[in-house]
Amino acid sequence: MRKELLLYFMTKKELRKLYKEKREGISSRDKLKLDDLLLIRFQQLAFENVHNLLTYWPLAGKAEPNTHLFSGYLRHMIPGLRISYPVCNLNDFSMKAVIIDEDTTYTTNDYGITEPKDGRPVAPSELDLILVPMLVCDQQGFRVGYGKGFYDRFLASCREDVLTIGFSYFPPIEKIIDTQAFDVPLNYCITPEDVYEF
Numbered sequence: 001m002r003k004e005l006l007l008y009f010m011t012k013k014e015l016r017k018l019y020k021e022k023r024e025g026i027s028s029r030d031k032l033k034l035d036d037l038l039l040i041r042f043q044q045l046a047f048e049n050v051h052n053l054l055t056y057w058p059l060a061g062k063a064e065p066n067t068h069l070f071s072g073y074l075r076h077m078i079p080g081l082r083i084s085y086p087v088c089n090l091n092d093f094s095m096k097a098v099i100i101d102e103d104t105t106y107t108t109n110d111y112g113i114t115e116p117k118d119g120r121p122v123a124p125s126e127l128d129l130i131l132v133p134m135l136v137c138d139q140q141g142f143r144v145g146y147g148k149g150f151y152d153r154f155l156a157s158c159r160e161d162v163l164t165i166g167f168s169y170f171p172p173i174e175k176i177i178d179t180q181a182f183d184v185p186l187n188y189c190i191t192p193e194d195v196y197e198f
């Protein structure tokens, strides 16, 4: 059977392992180019009524897309944009969105993720745009993340009309076979080649 066909029958857990390996196999030189392509695709979207953004700090060593490019672009395009970053509670896998500014100091949590050290949280209902970490998604926008459910829990407390965008170096697969009731699909997945709307 061709390798692509096997993808159609994979669970989140299997996809997580496969796509972690695929992503970490991208050379840093290629990654720079791919991140530029992601930015160009991102710039094709219109961001109307976006005042509150939740982005995330890319994990060093896990080859996550360079989200600083996307938040930097939005900061330039949207005067007064409020930018927040997740602060995780590793005991109950909850997280809050903490507003940052030029005076913010940062710390590294137990997962090696950079987080604001202090700062005011923004209510989830105030967020207009969320950049959601992902490894791969399917053609309905269901996503595989790191598997702790941080974002599924958090998105459950956000507005119904919040815009969610994921970035991936790989196109959506046909179907994740074990999606569950708590899974919140993305609105968009941006890849170096395309913008997928779900």
Ligand SMILES: Nc1nc2c(c(=O)[nH]1)N(C=O)[C@@H](CNc1ccc(C(=O)N[C@@H](CCC(=O)O)C(=O)O)cc1)CN2
Binding pocket: 056, 057, 058, 059, 064, 086, 088, 095, 110, 111, 113, 133, 134, 145, 146, 147, 148, 149, 150, 151
């Ligand atoms: N950059 C970034 N920030 C993010 C996320 C993310 O995926 N990327 N998250 C998205 O939810 C939340 C954090 N979730 C995470 C969950 C697990 C691991 C992780 O590396 N797990 C290791 C085991 C680590 C350990 O237990 O010591 C692993 O699965 O191999 C990282 C982040 C919030 N912030």
Ligand SMILES: Nc1ncnc2c1ncn2[C@@H]1O[C@H](COP(=O)(O)OP(=O)(O)OP(=O)(O)O)[C@@H](O)[C@H]1O
Binding pocket: 012, 133, 143, 144, 145, 146, 147, 148, 149, 150, 151, 152, 153, 154, 156, 182, 183
């Ligand atoms: N809204 C929720 N309320 C309670 N538990 C949840 C909720 N959403 C997800 N979970 C729990 O989180 C676990 C991980 O979910 P899943 O495998 O979908 O993670 P993921 O989407 O890959 O990770 P992440 O959201 O951190 O990027 C699930 O086993 C589930 O028990």
